[in-house]
Amino acid sequence: MRLLRVGRISALNMYPIYHGLERAEDPTLRFTDGVPTALNAALLDGRLDVSAVSSIAFARNAARLRLVPVASITADGAVDSIQVFSRVPFAEVRRVAVTPHSATSVALLRVLLGADAPPFTLLDRPPAEALEDVDGVLLIGDEALGGLREPFAPHRTDLGELWRARTGRPMVFAVWAASEEAARERPAALAELAALLTRARSAYLADPEAVVRAAAERFPFPADFIRPYLRRLRYEFGPGERAGLEEFLRLAREHGQLDAVPPLAA
Secondary structure, three states, rough: OEEEEEEOOOHHHHHHHHHHHHHOOOOOEEEEEEHHHHHHHHHHHHHOOOEEEEHEEEEOOOOHEEEEEEEEEEEOOOOEEEEEEEEEOOOHHOOOOOOOOOOHHOOOOOOOOHHOOOOOOOOOOOOHHHOOOOOEEEHHHHHHHHHHHHOOOOOEEEEEHHHHHHHHHOOEEEEEEHHHHHHHHHHHHHHHHHHHHHHHHHHHHHOOOHHHHHHHHHHHOHHHHHHHHHOEEEEEOOOOHHHHOOOOOHHHOOOOOOOOOOOOOO
16 A cells, blocks of 8 residues: 655644644554655655645645645734744844745745845854844744743744734645645545545644643643644635735735746645
8 A cells, every 4th residue: 555645844833733634543644744844845856745835835836736725824813933033123124044944934024024125044053143143033833932932032023913914814824735746646545635634623623622732742832832822823725815825925926936826726
C-alpha cells in the first residue's frame, strides 16, 4: 500500500486539525513535520503529496499544485502568532529582518509596508540582538507567541489585526494543496484526506477543550494561553476565506510579490 505523504506544520496554529488527523489513526497517511517554508519546498520537489502550504507559495506555484478547498489557517483580525516586534512604532518601521520560516507573512508585511520600503533582510540571529541594527523583526508561529509572553521590544504589531483594519477581510495564511502528480494519480486518497480534514475541524469545534488539553501537553504554553489563541483562528475555506485570499493575492501582485493571481479552484 502506497502511503499518502502529508506535510504537518510543527506549530501550535495548525494543531487542532492535526490533532484530529492523528486521532483518526489512518494507516494510509505518513506525516512529515516542518515549518511552512520547508513544507512548501517539500511539496514542490516531490517529497510530499499534500500539505498545508503558505497561501502565497500556493499562488506562486499554482500551475504545479491543486487546491484542496476544504481547510485553511485563517484569522479574521488579530492572530497573535504573526507579529512585527519593533523599536519604533509600525508607521516608522522601514528596515526589517524577517523569519526564514514563512512565505505568506513576509509577502503580507511587504503589502502592509508598501513596495517602496527597503528590501528585507533575513533574521539570522536572536531577535533582540537583530533590533540593534533594524527597526523591526517579523516572527511567526510559536516564536511570535514566545515574544508575546516574554516581550523584548517596546512595540509589537499584529499583522492579522492590521490587515483586517485596512481591508475589512479575513487573512488566509495557509491553504491545503496537493502536487499535480498526486491530484492526477491519487484522487481517491485526496478525497479521503479532504473528508478527514473536514471531520477534524468539526471535532475541534465540537470539543475545543480536548484539543487545548492535548496541545498543552505537546507545546511549551499553558492551557490558559493556548485557549484564547486558538479562538483567534479558523480552519474552513468558505466564501469569506476565498474572498480574503483573493484580495491578498491581488494586493501581493500590485506590490511585486506575485506575477499573476491564479483562480482559486480545486
